[in-house]
Amino acid sequence: MIESAxxxxxxxxxxxxxxxxxxxxxxxxxxxxxLFAALEVLKQQHGFDLLVDMTCVDYALYRDAxxxxxxxxxxxxxxxxxxxxVRTFLNEPQLVVRSVVALWPGANWLEREIWxxxxxxxxxxxxxxxxxxxxxxxxxxLRKDYPxxxxxxxxxxxxxxxxxxx
Amino acid sequence: xxxxxxxxxxxxxxxxxxxxYVWTLNFGPQHPATHTTLRLVLKLDGERVIDAxxxxxxxxxxxxxxxxxxxxxxxxxxxxRMNYISPMxxxxxxxxxxxxxxxxxxxxxxxxxxTIVAELARISDHxxxxxxxxxxxxxxxxxxxxxxxxxxxxxVFETLCGARFTNSYTRTGGxxxxxxxxxxxxxxxxLRGFPKTLQxxxxxxxxxxxxxxxxxxxxxxxxxEAIASCASxxxxxxxxxxxxxxRDEPYxxxxxxxxxxPCMTSGDCLARFLVRVAEMEESLKIVDQAVENLPxxxxxxxxxxxxxxxxxxxxxxxxEGTISHFELIMTNRGFEVPCNEVYxxxxxxNGELGFYIVGDGSNVAYRxxxxxxxxxxxxxxxxxxxxxxxxxxxxxxxxLNIIAAELDx
Amino acid sequence: xxxxxxxxxxxxxxxxxxxxCRKNSLWPMPFATACCGIELMAxxxxxxxxxxxxxxxxxxxxxxxxxxIVAGRVVxxxxxxxxxxxxxxxxxxxxxxxxxxxxxxxxxxTYSVVQGIDRFLPVDMYVPGCPPRPEQLIQSVIxxxxxxxxxxxxxxxxxxxxxxxxPKRALVDLPIIGAPPASAISPAGRHA
Numbered sequence: 001m002i003e004s005a006x007x008x009x010x011x012x013x014x015x016x017x018x019x020x021x022x023x024x025x026x027x028x029x030x031x032x033x034x035l036f037a038a039l040e041v042l043k044q045q046h047g048f049d050l051l052v053d054m055t056c057v058d059y060a061l062y063r064d065a066x067x068x069x070x071x072x073x074x075x076x077x078x079x080x081x082x083x084x085x086v087r088t089f090l091n092e093p094q095l096v097v098r099s100v101v102a103l104w105p106g107a108n109w110l111e112r113e114i115w116x117x118x119x120x121x122x123x124x125x126x127x128x129x130x131x132x133x134x135x136x137x138x139x140x141x142l143r144k145d146y147p148x149x150x151x152x153x154x155x156x157x158x159x160x161x162x163x164x165x166x
Numbered sequence: 167x168x169x170x171x172x173x174x175x176x177x178x179x180x181x182x183x184x185x186x187y188v189w190t191l192n193f194g195p196q197h198p199a200t201h202t203t204l205r206l207v208l209k210l211d212g213e214r215v216i217d218a219x220x221x222x223x224x225x226x227x228x229x230x231x232x233x234x235x236x237x238x239x240x241x242x243x244x245x246x247r248m249n250y251i252s253p254m255x256x257x258x259x260x261x262x263x264x265x266x267x268x269x270x271x272x273x274x275x276x277x278x279x280x281t282i283v284a285e286l287a288r289i290s291d292h293x294x295x296x297x298x299x300x301x302x303x304x305x306x307x308x309x310x311x312x313x314x315x316x317x318x319x320x321x322v323f324e325t326l327c328g329a330r331f332t333n334s335y336t337r338t339g340g341x342x343x344x345x346x347x348x349x350x351x352x353x354x355x356x357l358r359g360f361p362k363t364l365q366x367x368x369x370x371x372x373x374x375x376x377x378x379x380x381x382x383x384x385x386x387x388x389x390x391e392a393i394a395s396c397a398s399x400x401x402x403x404x405x406x407x408x409x410x411x412x413r414d415e416p417y418x419x420x421x422x423x424x425x426x427x428p429c430m431t432s433g434d435c436l437a438r439f440l441v442r443v444a445e446m447e448e449s450l451k452i453v454d455q456a457v458e459n460l461p462x463x464x465x466x467x468x469x470x471x472x473x474x475x476x477x478x479x480x481x482x483x484x485x486e487g488t489i490s491h492f493e494l495i496m497t498n499r500g501f502e503v504p505c506n507e508v509y510x511x512x513x514x515x516n517g518e519l520g521f522y523i524v525g526d527g528s529n530v531a532y533r534x535x536x537x538x539x540x541x542x543x544x545x546x547x548x549x550x551x552x553x554x555x556x557x558x559x560x561x562x563x564x565x566l567n568i569i570a571a572e573l574d575x
Numbered sequence: 576x577x578x579x580x581x582x583x584x585x586x587x588x589x590x591x592x593x594x595x596c597r598k599n600s601l602w603p604m605p606f607a608t609a610c611c612g613i614e615l616m617a618x619x620x621x622x623x624x625x626x627x628x629x630x631x632x633x634x635x636x637x638x639x640x641x642x643x644i645v646a647g648r649v650v651x652x653x654x655x656x657x658x659x660x661x662x663x664x665x666x667x668x669x670x671x672x673x674x675x676x677x678x679x680x681x682x683x684x685t686y687s688v689v690q691g692i693d694r695f696l697p698v699d700m701y702v703p704g705c706p707p708r709p710e711q712l713i714q715s716v717i718x719x720x721x722x723x724x725x726x727x728x729x730x731x732x733x734x735x736x737x738x739x740x741x742p743k744r745a746l747v748d749l750p751i752i753g754a755p756p757a758s759a760i761s762p763a764g765r766h767a
Contacts, residue, residue, distance in 0.1 A: 022506050022507075022508060023266050023267070023269060023508050024266075025508060025509060049393050049394075050393055050396060050398075050409075051396050052396065052511070052518065052520065052537065053396075053509075053520065053522065053535075053537040055522055055535045055537075057507070057524055057532075057533045057535075058533075061532075062505075062524075062526055062532060063505065063526065063527070064505075072507075072522065074509055074520075074522070074537075078393060078407060078409050081409075081414045081415060083509075085509065104394055104395075104396065105394050105395055106394060106395040106396030106397075106542055106545060107396075108545060109541060109542070109544075109545045110396075110541075110542075113541075117230075130223075131222060131223060132222065132223035132226040132574055132575075133223055133226060133652070133687070134223070134651070134652050141228065141231060141686055141687075142230060142231060146686070147686070148228070148231055148232070148234075148235055148684070148685055148686065149684060149685065149686060150685070150686025150687065151686075153651060153686065153687075154650075154651045154686060154687055154688065154689055154690070155689065155690070155694065156651075157651070157654055157655070157658070157689075157695050158658075158695070159694065159695050160658055160661060160662070160695060160696055160697070161697055162697050162734045162735070195653065195656055196606065196635075196656055196660055197635065202607055202608050202609065202612055202647070203608050203653060223650075223652050224608075224650065224652050224653045224656070225608055225609060225647075225648070225650060225653070226650055226652065226687050227648055227650060227683045227685055227687060227688050228683065228685030228686055228687050228688065231685055231686070232682075232683070232685060243682065244682065246610075247609065247610055247682075250609060250610035250613055251613065294613075309620075310620055310621050313616070313617065313620035313621065313622075314620065314621050314622060316617070317617065317620070317622045330708070331610070331613065331614065331706060332610060332705065332706060570608070570609070571609050571610070574650075
C-alpha cells in the first residue's frame with residue numbers, strides 16, 4: 001500500500017495514472033500531455049524541489065513493450081527525503097515533450113543530453129543543441145538501431161606521419 | 167580550435183562582441199592535467215569574466231552504450247573508469263543498484279567491507295580534490311602531501327584486491343577478495359598516521375593569507391540555487407543543503423556508525439574546501455569504527471543462492487561448487503534478474519551517484535544509466551563565475567571537482 | 576691516443592653528445608585525458624619521482640616540450656586537438672602512448688573512442704596497462720632514453736627513415752559488429 005499524499009493527489013487530478021512500487025521505489029506513469037502540469041504540482045505543492053535525474057530508455061528490443069521511448073524523471077523532496085519516479089512514454093514520430101527548465105534550471109543540460117543521445121525534442125528549451133557529441137554528428141547513438149562501434153565516424157580523420165610538414 | 171561552430175549559439179559566443187573591449191578566450195580542452203578535458207569559452211572585459219560557456223564531450227566514450235553489451239559483473243570494470251579518483255565508490259554504487267534490482271541481501275561482513283573501502287575512497291577523492299585546489303592557486307607542497315597519503319591508501323587497496331587503482335572490487339552478491347589480517351593492520355597503520363599529516367596540511371593553508379584571499383567570497387552559491395540546479399554532495403552541503411544519503415537513506419552499514427555531516431552556509435570556494443577537509447575527518451571516524459567492529463563470517467552470498475561465485479575450495483572439492491562455478495561463468499543461469507527498472511543511489515565523494523538500471527531477464531542490463539554528479543555541477547559554472555576575474559576561474563573550477571570521465575561518460 | 580689526453584677530456588661523436596643532452600632532459604607534455612592521467616600525476620609526485628630522470632618539468636605548453644605523453648582515451652572530438660598540439664611541438668619530439676586506451680582503444684570499443692592514436696599520430700613507445708603502474712611508465716621513459724641514445728642524431732635524420740614516415744600497415748579496419756538486424760526493430764517494439 002503506497003502512502004503518499006503526492007501520489008493520491010496526482011491520482012485525483014489525472015484519470016489514467018498507473019502507480020506501482022518495486023523494491024521500495026514508487027513509480028507513476030502518465031501520458032506525455034499531462035506531464036508538465038503534474039511536475040508543476042509535485043514541485044510547488046508537494047515539495048519535490050530536487051530533480052535528481054532525467055533519463056530516457058529505448059524499449060525497441062524489450063520484451064512486451066508497447067511504446068518505443070520512455071522518459072523518466074526522478075524527483076526527491078529534500079525536507080522529507082521522499083523519492084518519486086515519474087515516467088511517460090513517447091512514440092515516433094511525435095517525439096516532443098515540454099521542457100521542464102522553467103521548473104528546475106538544472107534540467108537544461110540533462111535535456112540536451114537526451115536530445116543528443118535519443119533525439120527527443122524539448123519544447124521551450126533555451127539552448128537546444130548537442131552537448132556530448134560534436135555538433136556535426138548526425139545520429140542519436142543510444143537508440144537501439146545504432147551499433148556499438150559506430151558507423152565509421154570515429155576514424156574519419158587525417159593521418160599525421162613524421163614526414164608531414166607542420 | 168577544431169571544427170567551425172555549426173549552430174547559432176556557439177557562433178554567437180565565438181564572435182567578438184560589438185563592444186570592442188570585450189574579448190573571447192578559449193580555455194581548454196588541453197590545460198593543466200588536474201582537470202583533464204574541459205573546455206570553457208570565456209568572454210572577458212579586461213580581466214573580468216562577463217560570460218562563460220562550457221563545452222564538454224571531449225571524453226565521451228559511450229559508457230552507457232557499453233552497459234547494454236556487458237553483463238553485471240563485467241560492467242563493474244567500466245564503472246571504475248568513471249570517477250577515476252575514487253573507483254571503489256563507483257563499484258559500490260553500481261553493485262548497490264544491481265543488488266537492489268535483483269533483491270539480493272548481502273552479508274554483514276560484506277556490508278562493512280564495502281563501507282570501509284567506500285570511505286577510504288572518499289578520503290582519497292577529497293585528498294586529490296583539495297590537493298588540486300591548492301595546486302591551482304599555487305600551493306604545490308600541499309598537493310605533494312596529499313598525493314603521498316593517496317599512495318598509502320593505494321597500498322591498502324593493492325593488498326586488499328591486487329590493484330592500486332581501478333580495482334573492480336565488488337561483485338554481485340559480494341566482493342572479489344576477502345580482507346586478510348594484513349589488510350586490517352595496514353588500515354590501522356594508516357589511521358594512526360593520517361591525522362598527524364592532516365594537521366600538517368592544515369597548517370600550510372588554513373591561515374595562509376593568499377589562499378584565503380583567493381578562495382573566500384569567490385563563486386558564491388546560495389541554497390536555493392543549489393537545489394534548483396540539482397547539486398548534491400560537498401558542493402550542496404557547503405551552501406547549506408543538509409542532505410547526505412548516508413544519513414538520510416542509510417545503505418550498507420552506515421546506520422551502525424556515529425558520524426557527523428559537516429555543512430556550511432557561505433557557499434564560496436573556501437566553504438567547499440573546508441567541507442571536504444571536515445568530511446575527511448568524519449570518514450576517518452567511520453573507518454575506525456568499522457575496522458574495530460568488522461564482523462566475521464562469509465563475505466559472499468552463499469553458493470546455494472547461485473549468484474556469487476563460490477570460493478575455490480568449494481569449486482575443487484564439492485560437485486555443487488563446480489557446477490555453480492561453471493554455470494555462473496559460462497552461462498550465467500545463476501542470476502535471477504527481473505524485467506523491471508530500479509534506481510539505486512549512494513553518496514559518492516562528489517555527490518549523489520546513482521544508477522538507473524533496466525533489467526530484461528538476462529544477465530546483461532538493458533539500459534544502464536549513470537547519474538553523474540560532475541555533470542550537473544559543471545552546469546553551475548557560468549553563474550558562479552560571472553563578475554569574477556580570470557584568476558578566479560581556476561579557483562572555482564577546482565572547487566567544483568569536475569571529473570571529466572564522469573562528466574562525459 | 577688516449578695516453579696523450581688529460582683525464583678530463585673525452586672524445587666522441589657530436590651525435591652522442593646531443594643524444595645524451597636530449598635524453599636526460601626530456602620535458603614531457605602531459606596530454607592527460609582520463610585515469611592514466613592520475614597515474615601520470617602519481618609518477619610525478621614524491622614516491623615514484625620522474626624528476627630523477629630529468630623529466631620533472633611538466634610544461635603544459637607544447638612550444639616548450641619535447642615528449643608528449645598521451646595518457647588516457649582519446650575520443651573523436653578530442654583527436655583534432657591532439658593532432659594540433661602534436662603539430663605545435665618543435666622537432667625533435669617523441670610520443671609515448673600510455674595505457675591500453677591510447678594504444679589500441681582499450682576496453683572502449685565504442686562509437687566515439689579512437690582505437691589507438693597510432694592510427695593518426697607517429698608513436699615511439701607504447702606502455703600497456705590499465706592504468707600502467709608508475710614504475711612501468713618510468714621504464715618506458717628509460718627505454719625511450721636508450722632508444723634516443725642509440726639512434727638519435729643532431730639534426731633529426733632518424734625521423735626521415737621510411738619506416739618512421741609511413742602509416743602502419745598493421746592497422747586494418749575491422750568490420751562493425753553489434754548492430755541488431757533491421758527487422759528486429761519495429762515501432763511497436765515487439766521482437767520480430
